[in-house]
Amino acid sequence: MADDRFHVYDTTLRDGAQQEGLNLTVVDKLAIARHLDGLGVGFIEGGWPGANPKDTEFFRRAQTELDLKHAQLAAFGATRRAGVKAADDPLVAALRESGAPVVTLVAKSHDRHVELALRTTLRENLAMIRDTVSHLRAEGQRVFLDAEHFFDGYKSNPAYALEVLRTAAEAGASVIALCDTNGGMLPDELAEVVHAAVQTSARVGIHCHDDTGCAVANTLAAVKAGATHVQGCANGYGERSGNANLFTVVANLQLKRGFDLVPPEALADMTRIAHAITEVTNVTPNSHAPYVGVSAFAHKAGLHASAIKVDPNLYQHIDPAQVGNDMRMLVSDMAGRASVELKGRELGYELSPEISRDLVERVKDMESKGYTFEAADASFELLLRDTVAGERRRHFTVESWRVIVERTRGGELVSEATVKLHAKGERIVATGEGNGPVNALDRAVRLGLEKLYPELAEVELIDFKVRILEGTHGTDAITRVLITSSDATGEWATVGVDENIIEASWQALEQAVTYGLVRAGHAAD
Numbered sequence: 001m002a003d004d005r006f007h008v009y010d011t012t013l014r015d016g017a018q019q020e021g022l023n024l025t026v027v028d029k030l031a032i033a034r035h036l037d038g039l040g041v042g043f044i045e046g047g048w049p050g051a052n053p054k055d056t057e058f059f060r061r062a063q064t065e066l067d068l069k070h071a072q073l074a075a076f077g078a079t080r081r082a083g084v085k086a087a088d089d090p091l092v093a094a095l096r097e098s099g100a101p102v103v104t105l106v107a108k109s110h111d112r113h114v115e116l117a118l119r120t121t122l123r124e125n126l127a128m129i130r131d132t133v134s135h136l137r138a139e140g141q142r143v144f145l146d147a148e149h150f151f152d153g154y155k156s157n158p159a160y161a162l163e164v165l166r167t168a169a170e171a172g173a174s175v176i177a178l179c180d181t182n183g184g185m186l187p188d189e190l191a192e193v194v195h196a197a198v199q200t201s202a203r204v205g206i207h208c209h210d211d212t213g214c215a216v217a218n219t220l221a222a223v224k225a226g227a228t229h230v231q232g233c234a235n236g237y238g239e240r241s242g243n244a245n246l247f248t249v250v251a252n253l254q255l256k257r258g259f260d261l262v263p264p265e266a267l268a269d270m271t272r273i274a275h276a277i278t279e280v281t282n283v284t285p286n287s288h289a290p291y292v293g294v295s296a297f298a299h300k301a302g303l304h305a306s307a308i309k310v311d312p313n314l315y316q317h318i319d320p321a322q323v324g325n326d327m328r329m330l331v332s333d334m335a336g337r338a339s340v341e342l343k344g345r346e347l348g349y350e351l352s353p354e355i356s357r358d359l360v361e362r363v364k365d366m367e368s369k370g371y372t373f374e375a376a377d378a379s380f381e382l383l384l385r386d387t388v389a390g391e392r393r394r395h396f397t398v399e400s401w402r403v404i405v406e407r408t409r410g411g412e413l414v415s416e417a418t419v420k421l422h423a424k425g426e427r428i429v430a431t432g433e434g435n436g437p438v439n440a441l442d443r444a445v446r447l448g449l450e451k452l453y454p455e456l457a458e459v460e461l462i463d464f465k466v467r468i469l470e471g472t473h474g475t476d477a478i479t480r481v482l483i484t485s486s487d488a489t490g491e492w493a494t495v496g497v498d499e500n501i502i503e504a505s506w507q508a509l510e511q512a513v514t515y516g517l518v519r520a521g522h523a524a525d
Contacts, residue, residue: 007175007205007229008261009043009144010036010246012277013058014076016237017047022281026058030065031280035273036234037071040262041246045074045104050094059098070262074144075100079107079132082120086135096139103136104144105129105173109164110153122160126167133171143173144229146207150178151185154193162200169202175229176202180218183211183241187221198226205229208244210236215244220252234277235289247274251291255318264322271324296320297327347381349388359387369497370469370480376495378515379508385524393524395517396423396449398510403437403502415440424452438464438483438505445513455520456513458487466501483508487516 013029016022024032033044046062047055062073075098080089095103107129108114114125133143145168147153153161165176178197180190185208197204206222206229208215219230230253232246247270253259254267274292278285287295297320320327344351344359351359362383363373373380386392399420406414414433417440421428430448434440439461446456463484468477481496481504492515496507518524 004042005228006259006261007043008041008246008250009045009074009177009205009229009231010041010071010234011045011076011207011231011243012036012234012237012246014045014047014055015239015243016233018239019237019242019283020239022237022283024281026054026061028280029058030061032234032277033062033066033068033071033073035276035280037066037068038266039250039270039273040070040266041250042071043074043102044068044071045076046100048076049098049100050077050091056094056098059100063099072102073100074102074104076104076106079105079128080135082118082124082128086132089132092132092135096136096141100141102142102144104146104177105132105136106146106148107164107168108149108153109147109161110149111157111160113149113153126163129164129167130171133168133173137172144175144177144205145173146177146179148179149181150197151180151190151193152182154196158196162197165197165200165202165204169200174203175205177205177207177229177231178222178227179207180209180215183209183215185218186212186214187217190218191221191225194222194225194227203228205231207231209238210241210243213241215242216248216252219244219249220257223253223257235274235281235283235286235292237281237283245289247292248290251323255322268322268324291318291323292325297325344384347384349384351384351388355387359384362387366497370478371495371497372480372482373495375482376493376508378492379494379511382494382511382515382518385518394514395453395522395524396421396428396514399427401441401444401506403440405437417441417444419444419448421445421448423449426452437502438509441502441506441509445509449513453517453520453522455487455522456516459513459516460486461509461512462486462491464505469497479504481505481508483512485512485516487519489519492516492519 012032017024029046036044046058049056049059059075075095077091077095080086080092086092108118108125111122114120114122118125133145136143147164150161168176178194194204194206204227206219206227208218219232223230230249232244232249234246236242236245250261251270254261271292275285287293290296297316316327399422401417401419403415403417408414415437416431416433417437418431428448430444432440432443432447434443442461446459450456461483465482467480469480478497478499479501482493484491484493494508494511494515496504498504498507
């Protein structure tokens with residue numbers, strides 16, 4: 001298990017699951033727990049057993065279905081109700097019977113919350129904390145305490161907020177996490193309060209929400225002020241603006257501050273883990289997320305590329321491999337020769353200065369007309385291949401294509417596409433139907449070519465984006481189409497631009513099929 005001198009505590013399965021639009025099943029929670037354990041976190045908060053059936057079921061199944069190598073499970077719950085003994089409170093019993101070795105209790109530390117929300121006295125609130133912590137400790141469970149609304153409570157009544165910490169520590173809580181529940185703190189003022197809390201001799205942790213955009217910064221400030229327990233959520237999930245992004249916190253502490261939190265090989269798997277969790281949650285990943293975003297180490301400007309060509313560290317704060325990410329060169333109308341040369345090298349080409357110069361001019365000319373290659377790497381690679389070869393080379397040529405859209409008597413719209421192609425010395429005529437013109441064209445092309453190129457059976461169009469470009473208007477506007485395709489091993493994106501949306505779609509589709517054949521190892525004619 002993880003070193004007990006400093007805790008990394010994940011609360012994705014409880015606090016993160018409160019994010020709007022995020023709904024985790026028990027199977028989802030078990031899968032995310034395995035990913036987090038693979039990262040090497042010390043504690044995984046599984047939810048609130050007894051408060052809802054899903055979390056109760058999670059803890060039941062976790063006992064037999066989770067084989068955690070690094071983490072311990074924590075069950076979340078509240079202190080006993082006012083006027084009831086902890087031993088007699090059914091929600092405390094659910095925590096006791098959860099099978100979790102750790103219980104995290106939430107307790108009020110803001111005097112106004114005690115009086116207005118709990119509707120009890122300040123003295124009784126302290127008794128509730130003391131009784132619940134000591135009861136669970138006597139039952140053999142380790143107890144952490146989340147001091148809810150601590151920072152607002154400290155502003156309102158600092159003596160009482162600190163007394164909550166002393167009471168919990170004296171009753172046996174091994175950590176008291178100070179919660180910036182409203183997410184309104186800034187790093188300098190938060191650090192002052194944490195410093196005051198540490199003086200109570202309680203072991204202090206930190207739990208920050210991101211309503212000011214400072215959750216990670218606040219967490220780091222708390223650690224510098226003496227906190228030895230950090231809480232956060234995978235990918236910054238959570239209600240409102242989210243929680244401190246645990247991946248960013250761990251990477252900052254380990255790579256910038258020298259903390260030994262997770263094994264280096266686990267840190268090097270962080271990007272994969274972050275994206276694997278987004279697949280489970282079905283939440284679109286933030287491409288610009290620090291450390292793990294696909295754009296975190298992407299370089300676009302030619303000036304950057306010139307420096308990176310000499311030394312990548314000139315424009316990168318760490319080696320991306322440390323967190324399992326990669327440096328990427330984006331080719332656009334801002335590109336210089338260095339950008340193109342580096343992108344070519346990334347794709348396996350050593351480009352001569354002459355070819356690089358020609359390619360730069362072609363990219364800038366095409367992007368001035370509406371193309372975008374930073375979002376369509378596959379289109380750029382095909383352009384690069386054509387430039388190196390000195391001519392356009394493809395696996396098939398197009399004689400013509402036609403699309404008919406018909407509304408039936410029943411009101412259904414049906415699209416039918418016919419393509420006439422030439423490939424491997426054969427003339428091919430194929431027709432396909434689809435739920436739209438692009439879908440029909442896609443089916444017709446693949447139907448016509450699959451006999452010659454069976455690998456196309458695995459190629460699938462998975463995303464289709466259309467944008468009307470600025471500077472034009474109405475039905476005469478220039479349209480840009482981005483198509484994302486996939487096969488059994490990965491994804492790629494292609495771009496087409498034209499006044500006619502179907503022609504723009506055809507350009508992107510033709511490139512998508514061509515690139516799929518390149519990936520399959522077929523040489524162009």
